[in-house]
Structure formats: C-alpha cells, structure tokens
Amino acid sequence: MRISELSSRSGVSTASIKYYTREGLLPAGERTGYNQTEYTDAHLQRLRLIRSLIDVGGLPVAAVARVLTAVDTPELPLGEVLGVAQHALPQAIAPPSAQAVQRAEAFVAEHGWHVHDGNPGLRAVAGVLDGWAGVGREDLVSVLPAYARAADIVAAADVDAVSAGIRAAAEGGDRDSAAQTVVVGTVLGDQLLAGLRRIAQEHAATQRYGLNPPTDRSTP
Amino acid sequence: MRISELSSRSGVSTASIKYYTREGLLPAGERTGYNQTEYTDAHLQRLRLIRSLIDVGGLPVAAVARVLTAVDTPELPLGEVLGVAQHALPQAIAPPSAQAVQRAEAFVAEHGWHVHDGNPGLRAVAGVLDGWAGVGREDLVSVLPAYARAADIVAAADVDAVSAGIRAAAEGGDRDSAAQTVVVGTVLGDQLLAGLRRIAQEHAATQRYGLNPPTDRSTP
Numbered sequence: 128m129r130i131s132e133l134s135s136r137s138g139v140s141t142a143s144i145k146y147y148t149r150e151g152l153l154p155a156g157e158r159t160g161y162n163q164t165e166y167t168d169a170h171l172q173r174l175r176l177i178r179s180l181i182d183v184g185g186l187p188v189a190a191v192a193r194v195l196t197a198v199d200t201p202e203l204p205l206g207e208v209l210g211v212a213q214h215a216l217p218q219a220i221a222p223p224s225a226q227a228v229q230r231a232e233a234f235v236a237e238h239g240w241h242v243h244d245g246n247p248g249l250r251a252v253a254g255v256l257d258g259w260a261g262v263g264r265e266d267l268v269s270v271l272p273a274y275a276r277a278a279d280i281v282a283a284a285d286v287d288a289v290s291a292g293i294r295a296a297a298e299g300g301d302r303d304s305a306a307q308t309v310v311v312g313t314v315l316g317d318q319l320l321a322g323l324r325r326i327a328q329e330h331a332a333t334q335r336y337g338l339n340p341p342t343d344r345s346t347p
Numbered sequence: 348m349r350i351s352e353l354s355s356r357s358g359v360s361t362a363s364i365k366y367y368t369r370e371g372l373l374p375a376g377e378r379t380g381y382n383q384t385e386y387t388d389a390h391l392q393r394l395r396l397i398r399s400l401i402d403v404g405g406l407p408v409a410a411v412a413r414v415l416t417a418v419d420t421p422e423l424p425l426g427e428v429l430g431v432a433q434h435a436l437p438q439a440i441a442p443p444s445a446q447a448v449q450r451a452e453a454f455v456a457e458h459g460w461h462v463h464d465g466n467p468g469l470r471a472v473a474g475v476l477d478g479w480a481g482v483g484r485e486d487l488v489s490v491l492p493a494y495a496r497a498a499d500i501v502a503a504a505d506v507d508a509v510s511a512g513i514r515a516a517a518e519g520g521d522r523d524s525a526a527q528t529v530v531v532g533t534v535l536g537d538q539l540l541a542g543l544r545r546i547a548q549e550h551a552a553t554q555r556y557g558l559n560p561p562t563d564r565s566t567p
Contacts, residue, residue, distance in 0.1 A: 183475055255538050259399075262395050270508050322471025329466050330461055
C-alpha cells in the first residue's frame with residue numbers, strides 16, 4: 128500500500144510515519160519508483176503497536192525505540208525483553224534518597240520478594256516514599272502491605288499471560304509475537320491498573336460514605 | 348526566608364519557583380522591600396507537594412494546577428477533591444472506540460462495580476482494550492479479573508488512608524491536610540503500584556522459570 132493508505136488505515140499522519148521511520152521505530156518501506164514507497168501489513172501492525180505504547184501507555188518516543196529494539200533482537204531472551212519493558216516505566220526526575228531506597232529494599236525483603244538491585248520498581252517505590260515524606264505524610268506507608276498483595280495478584284496474571292504467549296510462540300515458532308505480548312502487557316498493564324483503581328476507588332468511597340458520584344467533568 | 352534559602356531547602360531552582368508563582372501553583376511571597384520577598388514554611392511545604400506531583404507522580408504542570416486549586420478551595424467536599432485527583436491521570440491522546448467503552452462498562456458491571464459515566468478509569472480501561480485489539484492481542488483480556496481483584500484491594504487501602512486523614516482533619520480541623528492526603532495518595536499511588544508490580548513481576552518470573560535476574564541497566 129502507499130503511505131496515504133497506511134496513514135488512513137492506521138490513523139497516523141504521514142508526517143508521523145516519516146518521523147517514526149527516521150527514528151528507527153518503523154522499518155522503511157520498499158522504494159518502487161521515484162517518490163513512491165510501498166508498505167505492507169507488517170508496517171500497519173507495527174504502527175498500531177507504536178501508537179498503543181505512546182497514546183495508551185504514555186511512553187516517550189525514546190522509550191518506545193528502546194523496547195522495540197528489544198522486540199526486534201531475535202537472540203534476546205524474553206526474560207531480557209521483560210527487563211527492558213519494565214525499565215520503560217517513566218522514571219522520577221530526581222533520584223530517590225539513599226534512605227528511601229534502603230526502606231524500599233527492607234520492605235521488599237520483608238514481603239518475601241527477591242529481586243536484583245537494578246529493578247526499576249525499587250527506585251519508583253523509593254521515590255514515592257520520598258514524596259510522602261516531603262509533604263509530611265509518612266503515615267501513608269500504612270497502605271504498603273495491601274498494595275504489595277495487589278501487586279502479587281497482578282504479577283501472577285502477567286506471568287500467566289506471558290507464559291501463554293511463550294507457549295504459543297514455541298508451537299508457532301513466533302518469538303516476535305511473544306515479545307510483543309511482554310511489551311504490550313507490561314506497558315499497558317500500568318494504565319489498566321490505574322484505570323481500574325479509579326473505578327474501584329469511586330465504588331468503595333460511595334459504598335463507605337454513601338457519597339453522591341462526583342459530577343461528570345468529561346463533558347462541558 | 349529569602350528565595351535563595353527557599354530554593355536551597357526545597358532543591359527547586361529560583362527560576363522554577365518564579366514560574367510556579369506565575370502559574371498560580373505557589374502563592375506569592377510577601378514583598379518586604381525593593382527586590383526582596385519573604386517566604387514561609389508553608390511555601391516550602393507547598394513546593395515539596397508540587398515537586399512530588401511532578402517528579403514522582405509524573406503530572407504535567409497544568410494538571411498540578413487543577414488538583415491544587417481543588418485543595419485550595421475550602422468549600423469543596425473531599426469527595427470532589429478525589430474526583431479531581433482521579434482525573435489527573437494522564438489521559439490517552441485518542442479517545443477510545445465506542446465499542447471498547449461498552450466492553451469496559453460491561454466488565455465493570457459484571458464485576459459488581461457501580462460508578463458514574465464520567466469516571467476516568469472507564470476511558471483508561473477502554474483505551475487499553477483498544478490498544479490490545481490494535482496489536483491483535485485480545486487474548487490479554489484474560490488478565491482483567493485478576494487486575495480487578497487487585498484494584499479492589501488497593502482501593503480499600505486508599506479509602507482507609509483517606510478516612511484516617513478525614514478523621515484527623517475532623518479532630519484537628521485541618522481540612523487542607525486531608526485534601527492533600529487525597530491528592531498525594533491518588534497520584535503517587537499509581538507510581539507505587541507500577542513500581543511494586545515490577546518487583547512482583549521479576550520475583551514471580553524468577554520463581555516460575557528460574558530465570559537469572561536481568562542484568563542491571565541502571566549503571567553503565
């Protein structure tokens with residue numbers, strides 16, 4: 128297909144398509160003549176993956192480039208792809224304090240988790256502990272055990288989904304599809320959880336306090 | 348204190364302090380003479396709150412302005428402050444498809460949740476469903492029930508933490524502190540959950556597959 132058809136089928140502007148190609152996110156199309164380039168369904172599928180990671184997952188283009196490089200490296204084991212996808216979590220700008228990192232590590236050990244020092248979650252948790260302390264709300268650490276239980280439930284579902292993807296890949300020989308599952312599952316899973324948390328929060332607050340539902344702010 | 352001391356104690360540059368004041372995030376200091384402005388501990392505390400929401404919570408400045416306006420409006424009930432904080436979730440750029448919204452609403456009803464149409468979680472969940480469909484991974488809906496269970500656990504802990512804040516506010520008469528708890532708890536809670544999920548994922552994957560921990564990418 129031509130770039131105009133690729134654009135209309137994907138909903139991505141031709142300018143963005145060219146930009147993603149320059150940045151290495153999208154393979155170049157095949158030159159078939161002067162000022163003519165042919166694209167395939169593989170390009171369309173890749174564009175949809177890129178837009179999911181940017182529009183739904185909220186990743187910056189540079190992070191998308193990193194995870195797609197991992198997907199595109201056939202010799203990279205899926206465990207390593209997961210590591211790259213995990214690191215695509217938008218990181219706090221300021222590094223957390225050493226004290227907060229220690230407290231995060233202590234909590235992780237107490238909960239029975241064993242992870243390596245570079246797990247990006249340790250830094251994220253430490254950043255939140257610093258954030259609470261900065262506004263004098265250290266009492267919020269009371270939520271940690273419940274959040275950790277929830278994280279265990281989610282992680283078990285994540286590993287189940289990835290396992291299913293890996294089994295399908297082993298049967299069909301499609302390692303790329305399994306790598307995509309890892310990336311899409313990890314990145315979009317954060318948004319899914321944040322969304323469901325808002326639904327469950329409103330439900331729980333309404334149950335507990337008999338609050339009226341908040342007014343709808345999404346329509347003027 | 349002078350702006351230089353406010354800057355060194357908060358770790359926020361004087362340029363950023365002036366920017367936050369212009370944008371209405373930080374109240375102006377008191378002019379005490381030509382080219383001299385005095386700031387108080389309240390300014391320091393507010394700056395720490397702003398930086399938590401930006402650096403740890405990942406909110407854009409415009410979203411911080413909206414949640415702080417809610418915190419600063421004494422007559423706004425805390426249920427409404429929660430609604431504003433919930434809407435600070437970075438939203439997907441493209442609106443989800445009507446079909447995905449219907450599927451999200453059907454899942455929410457099936458799970459026994461009752462929320463109003465404008466709950467921002469519905470849009471987030473629908474966006475993720477679209478993202479999965481776009482890359483041909485509809486099979487990932489298999490994770491929904493586990494994620495919903497996890498969201499219930501987290502929301503119960505959130506409501507407990509907010510209730511404790513509201514009780515403290517009722518006793519001490521400090522409504523602002525309760526409003527801050529709602530905002531900080533909601534916004535930083537997303538990051539906390541994303542961080543713990545990464546820790547739990549690595550732990551679960553290592554247990555299941557006996558994988559070696561991924562190599563540390565945080566140090567060169």
